[in-house]
Amino acid sequence: MSVRFVSRPLDASRRRFLAGLGGVAAALALGLPTPPAQAFDPDRLRQSMQRLYGQGGLRVLEEWFALLERLRGEEISVQLREVNDFFNRRVRWVDDINNWGSEDHWATPLETMGQGQGDCEDYSIAKYVTLKQLGVPGERLRMIYVRARIGRSQITQAHMVLGYYSTPDAEPLVLDNILPSITPASQRSDLDPLFSFNSDGLWAGGSTQSRADPLARLSRWRGVIERMQSQGFT
Amino acid sequence: MSLIKQLWLAIVTVLLVSFVGSLLVSISTSRSYIEQEVRIKNEDNATALALSMSQLDKDPVTLELLIAAQFDTGYYRQIVLRDPQGEVLIERSAPSYEGDVPRWFRQLVHFDVPEGSATIQDGWRQFGTLTLASQHSFAYAALWRSMLELAAWFALAGLLSLLLAWVLVRGIKKPLDRVVTQARDIGARRFTTSEEPKTLELRQLAQAMNTLSADVHHMLSQEGEKLDALRRHLQHDRITGALNREAFMGRLTAALTSDDVRASGVMAMVRVSQLEKLNQQLGHNATDALLKALASRLESLGKQWHVPLVGRLNGSDFAVMAPAAESPELLAKELTTLLQTLAADTHPQPTESPSEHSERPRLLAAVMPYASDDERGTLLATLDDALAEAESSVHTSVVVRDREYHSLFHTHAEWREALDAALAKGPQLAFFPVVDATGQIVHYECPARLELEQAWQSAGVFLPWVTRLGIEPALDMAVVKKALAELALTPTRTLGLNLSIASITSARFVNELRALLEATPLAQNLCFEVPAALDAQAVASLRSLSHALRPLGCQLGIEHVGAEFTRLADLHDMGLAYLKVDSSLIRRLDASSEQQAIVRGMATLCHSLGIQVIAEGVTTEAELTAAFQAGADGATGPGVRELH
Structure with missing residues (x-):
């Protein structure tokens, strides 16, 4: 997986990544609702x-359910x-353009599991959502944009990892x-953090939790959240 | 609620609803749009600022400068940087701008925009959280201004549409009122016609009602004609069209005993001398034509005073009654000319035997005045005698018998003076009851009495002079005033007053009468009666009188209806309350099934128009019974007076 990742042309990947940044940043402040213990509808999923x-x-979905069941508590x-x-075992890394036919498609966990393959942000999102399902407080999880150096070379790559902060000012654990x-x-030391976000503070006003929110379609992060809701995550 | 009111209500409601609706929609659309824009701005700016701060050294001065630069050059209400524990590191805030927007409007609209927030990264650690709120007070001002503009536009548009609606409603209201009035008229069995409105539905309605009225008019005309034919058959001479002897005698008696203008005047008797011989000379047809011409010319005699009455007493004798005619000499003169021209117009045919000397027909006449309470027999005998004189005379064909005429005054001037004085003093009223079948009094007929020569004189005495002097409106007005005075004493009575044709055709009189009656609630206790001899002008006047008096509750009736029933059809839209059948049709009603048929026909006809029928001049109880059996609703006359 990582081999293939390294072999990708770097500048293209970075451009794509930065292009998504604006939309993500906008969505960042909107955040995700902190899901309750079981914030999804298994039958709809x-x-x-x-x-x-x-x-x-x-089959993968049932395994995921089993995982959640096993890890609860x-x-x-x-x-x-x-x-x-x-997720590292079940999902094969692949470039978005091969997987979805478009650059920088952000997949929902369900899509990632269904495809069996995904981009770096697909891993991060899937892990983020799963951990939140297990009751991990949202503010401890942040998705972090990083510049990754491959091996000992000077070649760098735009990448995303999930960080776990035991306290807000602690050093995070990296899920990569x-x-x-x-x-x-x-x-x-191969990763150089740039910026982080999560779904905390989203819908802080409490009045905009609406699937019909016209802003959702304008932001990549919000777009994923909306698709998740339509697929059965609530 | 009236249709027009509903229409107005609907228009105003539609205007208000569209105004309030579009105002609300506009405000709420603008509000949510502004909220979204501000939210996006908050979020994007927070992220962008946090992103750039993440890349810098976390030197407090640099960070403060960065925030200050953003705050000072941008449009922000507040920018706050907090450390991960929530302690405020840097804060910049500005008061919100109030502007000239009313407080209630701010409270009503109330933007609810969440702050934008983003986390600043310091390597792997979180350095702090940036929250940012944009200034959005300007939005209240913008919304307030746009609402004021919208309100102004709506006020203008509303004004225009109200103006338009006013024109529209007026266009509907007028014809609608007409149609409603007509419908109400028809409901009250006044079969009026109305102008057809332009509005389709109303036009159809008006057309339907006009058709109905026309049908009723047609039906009435036909029925009236049938009745008239029946009456003609009964009362008129078949050859000349004049009244037959019996009918004429009846009318004469009725006139002599009546209390109106017919009670005095001039009578004439005309004879076609040696009718048998003439018949032989001219032949049947020519003789009949002569008689017919004579009868029709006699009918124009004394017409300037009153409608004359012509009757054929026997084969050769005609009688003419010219009520209210002034002097026998005048009539005699007129008659002489008439007879001469007629005789001259008649050319005897050349006979087969030349030995026989053919002559022009000899037409003779006798003239004498009559007055109320004259004996019919004496009158006719005197005239007969005078005719005999004319027959024996060679030179004169018209003899005047100016009998010792008991007249109160002799000249116009004397009469005028006396009548003016009497009117100034005021009339008295007689009260003759009109009863219905149960004996209840329907109303009182109130002929006037005037004091002349220290005695109260009946109308028959002075009315011809009142007519001649043209002071009928003055008399009628005095009578109405007297009647109102009487009613003030006994308000339960209903009084029937006569109005002359001269009065109702006088616009001044009608206006005065209406003004008088509008001032008193007693108006509804009055009935006004008009003689049946109505020409087209009088019919029109009667119609406008009816229009003027109906709202006041007055009833309107026609008296002395004895002929020309086809006229009834013209009265169908008048709203008459009753119709009085002339005594000539009531006299000996019990004995004549034909008369009964006529009265019954009239009653049916009138009832279909909601008009009551009253029999005049009932003298005996048998006549009274017969009248009610024939369908009359009331009766009056000497016989009734005796009973009450």
Whole structure:
């Protein structure tokens, strides 16, 4: 996975990444609602999965349900590790243009699981959503834009990882798909953080939680959230 | 609620609803648009600022400068930087701009825009959270101004549409009122016609009602004609068209005993001398033509005073009654000319035997005045005697018998003076009851009495002079005033007053009468009666009188209806309350099934128009019974007076 990642032309990838940044930034402040213990509708998720990806997708979804069931109430370190492993194992890295036919498509966890492949942000989103489903407080999770150096070379790549902050001013743990094990950020000298966001503070006003919100379509981050809602995450 | 009111209400409601609706829609659209824009601005600016701060050294001065630069050059209400624990590191805020927007409007609109927030990254750690709120007070001012503009536009548009609506409603209201009036008229069995409105639905309605009225008019004309034919058959001579002897005698008696203008005048008797011989000379047809011409010319005699009455007493004798005619000499003169021209016009045919000397027909006449309470028999005998004199005389063909005429005054001037004085003093009223079938009094007929020569004289005495002097309106007005005075004493009575044709055709009289009656609630206790001898002008006057008096509650009736029933059709839209059948049709009603048929026909006809029928001149109880059996609703006359 990481090999293929490295082989991609760097400047194109970065451009694409930065282009998405504006939209993401706008959506960032909107955030995601902090989901309750089980903030999804299993039957609707199954229906969506069946409709979109058939039996193969359903199998992965059932495994995901089992994972959630198994990890509920476990220690946070276990939860982080298991979730990180789950997606790193089941999802094959692929460029968006090959996967979705468009640059920088942000997939919902369901789409990522159904496809069995995804881009770096698809990993991060899927892990983020899954951990929130397990009851991890939203403010501890942040998606971080990083500049990744591949190996010992000077070649850098635009990348995204999920950071776990035990406290707001703590050093985060990094959940990455290039390096499958979870490590403290300070040990990841190959990654250079630039900016982070999550869904906290979104709908803080409380009045704009509406699927018909015309702004949703204008922002990539909000677009994913809306698609998730239509697929059965509530 | 009236249709017009509803229409107005609908128009105003539509205007208000569209105004308030578009105002609300406009405000709420603008409001949500502004909210979205400000929200996007908050979020994007917060992110952009946080993004650039993330890339810098976290030197407090640099950060403060960055925030100050953003705050000072942009449009912000507040920018705050907090550390991860929530402690405020840097804060910039400005008061919100109030402007000239009323407080209630701010409270009504109330923008609800969340602040934008973004986290500043310092390496892997979070340095702090930036929250940012844009200045949006300007939006209140913009909204307020646009609402004022909208209101002004709507006021203008509303004014224009109200103006338009006013024209429209007026265009509907007028014809609608006409149609409603007509419908109400028809409901009250006044079959009026109305001008057809332009509005389609109203036009159809008006057309339908006009058709109905026309049908009723047609039906009435036909029925009237049938009745008239029946009456002609009964009362008129078949050859000459004049009244037959019996009918003429009846009318004469009625006139002599009547209390009106017919009670005095001049009578004439005309004889076609040696009719048998003439018949042989001229032949039947020519003789009949002569008689017919004579009868029709006699009918024009004394017409300047009153409608004359012509009757054929026997084969050769005609009688003419010219009520209110002034002097027998005048009539005699007129008659002489008439007879001469007629005789001259008649050319005897050349006979087969030349030995026989053919002559022009000899036409003779006798003239004498009559007055109320004269004996009919004496009158006719005197005239007969005078005719005999004329027959024996060679030179004169017209003899005048100016009998010792008991007249109160002798000249116009004397009469005028006396009548003026009497009117100034005021008339008295007689009260003759009109009863219905149960004996209840419907109203009182109130002929006037005037004091002349220290005695109260009946109308028959002075009315011809009142007519001649043309002071009928003055008399009628005095009578109305007297009647109102009487009613003030006994307000339960209903009084019937006579109005002359001269009065109702006088616009001044009608206006005066209306003004008088409008001032008193007693008007509804008055009935006004007009003689049946109505020409086209009088019919029109009667119609406008009816129009003027109906709202006041007065009833309107026609008296002495004895002929020309076809006229009834013209009265169908008048709203008459009753019609009095002339005594000539009532006299000996019990004995004549034909008369009964006529009265019954009239009653049916009138009832279909909501008009009551009253029999005049009832003398006996048998006549009274017969009248009610024939369908009359009331009766009056000497017989009734005796009973009450």
